Amino acid sequence: MSWELVAGLETHVELSTKTKIFCRCTTQFGGEPNTHCCPVCIGLPGTLPKLNKAVVEYAVRAGLATNCNIRNISKMDRKNYVYPDLPKAYQISQYDKPLCEKGYIELSDGNKINITRIHIEEDAGKLIHQRGDTYIDYNRGGVPLIEIVTEPDIRSIEQAIEYIEKLRLIMKYIGVSDVKMQEGSLRCDVNISVRKKGQEGYGTRTEIKNMNSLNFIAKAMEYEFARQVEILESGGEIVQETRRYNSDQNITESMRGKEDADDYRYFRDPDLVTIAISDDEIENIRESLPELPGEKLKRFTEEFALPLEDAELLIRYKKIAEYFEQSCRNVTTKKLVSNYILGQMFRRLPTDTEKEEFSIKVSSEQLNELVLLTETKKLNSNMARNVLEQMLDTGKGVMDFISESDMTGIDEGDLRAICEKAVANNQKAAEEYKSGKEKAIGSIIGFIMKETKGKADAAAATEIVKQLIINS
Ligand code: ADP
Ligand code: MG
Ligand code: ZN
Numbered sequence: 001m002s003w004e005l006v007a008g009l010e011t012h013v014e015l016s017t018k019t020k021i022f023c024r025c026t027t028q029f030g031g032e033p034n035t036h037c038c039p040v041c042i043g044l045p046g047t048l049p050k051l052n053k054a055v056v057e058y059a060v061r062a063g064l065a066t067n068c069n070i071r072n073i074s075k076m077d078r079k080n081y082v083y084p085d086l087p088k089a090y091q092i093s094q095y096d097k098p099l100c101e102k103g104y105i106e107l108s109d110g111n112k113i114n115i116t117r118i119h120i121e122e123d124a125g126k127l128i129h130q131r132g133d134t135y136i137d138y139n140r141g142g143v144p145l146i147e148i149v150t151e152p153d154i155r156s157i158e159q160a161i162e163y164i165e166k167l168r169l170i171m172k173y174i175g176v177s178d179v180k181m182q183e184g185s186l187r188c189d190v191n192i193s194v195r196k197k198g199q200e201g202y203g204t205r206t207e208i209k210n211m212n213s214l215n216f217i218a219k220a221m222e223y224e225f226a227r228q229v230e231i232l233e234s235g236g237e238i239v240q241e242t243r244r245y246n247s248d249q250n251i252t253e254s255m256r257g258k259e260d261a262d263d264y265r266y267f268r269d270p271d272l273v274t275i276a277i278s279d280d281e282i283e284n285i286r287e288s289l290p291e292l293p294g295e296k297l298k299r300f301t302e303e304f305a306l307p308l309e310d311a312e313l314l315i316r317y318k319k320i321a322e323y324f325e326q327s328c329r330n331v332t333t334k335k336l337v338s339n340y341i342l343g344q345m346f347r348r349l350p351t352d353t354e355k356e357e358f359s360i361k362v363s364s365e366q367l368n369e370l371v372l373l374t375e376t377k378k379l380n381s382n383m384a385r386n387v388l389e390q391m392l393d394t395g396k397g398v399m400d401f402i403s404e405s406d407m408t409g410i411d412e413g414d415l416r417a418i419c420e421k422a423v424a425n426n427q428k429a430a431e432e433y434k435s436g437k438e439k440a441i442g443s444i445i446g447f448i449m450k451e452t453k454g455k456a457d458a459a460a461a462t463e464i465v466k467q468l469i470i471n472s
């Protein structure tokens with residue numbers, strides 16, 4: 001009789017349009033408090049909002065990229081509540097006619113997390129608690145948001161995290177947001193309930209508000225799941241409420257009872273006109289979308305025959321995915337290219353931010369040249385690795401580090417002679433190998449590499465040495 005977790009996510013994504021949703025103030029993050037504001041976005045009486053067309057377009061992009069239907073006709077509504085970060089005492093949002101509906105994101109386990117709706121709305125200001133006082137910064141007020149709401153389809157913490165990561169990557173690929181969780185441009189409300197495995201219908205849920213770290217989301221979900229199970233097992237009932245995650249103590253704690261939609265007294269905003277989008281406009285936006293991460297992954301594994309782990313790492317950063325593709329020109333074994341990127345290049349870019357920026361000195365043309373030389377066996381892999389290190393240090397091309405003679409390699413007769421010398425000079429190792437100690441051959445090959453300054457083809461040398469020993 002085990003318990004199952006049920007979760008649905010409400011994700012807020014700040015859109016990276018230049019200006020705010022209803023005025024021409026900048027959407028830039030940070031800045032001196034209350035300097036990115038005007039009478040409209042601080043809600044002075046008598047001002048009139050005017051919807052930023054780019055916001056609608058960005059939201060439609062997000063909807064199409066997550067398989068949603070787009071409404072031709074929608075509208076803005078007022079959601080009424082009082083809180084100091086919301087000077088008008090209502091948030092302009094969308095209630096019963098959201099711009100996008102009925103989408104989904106597919107997870108790697110084959111399950112689809114259904115998206116109920118995506119609507120546009122304005123962000124609120126920010127309370128700053130400092131020196132025992134509370135201050136308000138309205139810079140964020142009126143920054144455009146989309147809220148992406150899922151069905152309660154999530155059944156594990158892993159699924160929740162994968163959903164957010166996939167959503168985040170899609171938003172980044174289509175360029176509607178910088179989705180920086182630490183700056184709050186992607187935040188999640190996590191709704192959780194539990195039920196007995198096999199039970200139909202859902203239990204009462206709680207909602208953990210405003211999470212902006214994957215690590216905290218996982219911890220909060222783990223805690224909340226255990227808390228609910230414990231209450232139910234001891235015969236108690238779950239109270240539907242809004243909770244917050246306290247990261248200092250790693251617990252969730254009650255914030256307030258749950259509001260119903262009725263509490264918000266939603267009504268259409270009389271200051272804003274109907275939003276009308278034609279099918280043609282929707283199709284134009286669809287055509288302008290780039291290849292999405294899921295499609296790229298499929299292509300890299302199927303057409304490029306990359307292992308899944310390689311493909312997943314490459315598509316995680318759009319810039320790197322593109323660099324990889326450019327470096328693959330005329331290359332038959334694409335895995336060779338991915339090895340250099342995920343190996344030697346990633347070693348130099350340990351953090352996520354560094355990979356994101358991907359500022360390395362080797363251009364895709366230069367990497368391509370190197371890979372083509374190794375693929376045609378003009379350069380052995382040993383030398384190629386060394387050369388790549390020097391290229392990464394200096395930004396110079398392959399030909400700056402190798403000579404014609406390096407590329408011609410060693411002819412067969414010469415290689416055989418060197419192998420004979422190597423065996424003669426390493427009699428002990430040869431005998432050990434003969435008596436079954438496979439690894440002993442390593443020191444003989446090492447000798448050959450040293451003699452040839454890495455020019456010898458290790459695989460060919462190994463074959464020759466094995467034969468020499470066996471026939472001795
Ligand atoms: P509200 O807008 O009042 O927060 P919704 O019905 O729109 O409520 O649901 C909000 C989120 O809660 C959705 O993501 C939904 O999937 C999720 N949810 C609804 N019921 C449950 C439940 N019993 N357990 C877990 N999540 C739920
Ligand atoms: Mg909610
Ligand atoms: Zn403004």
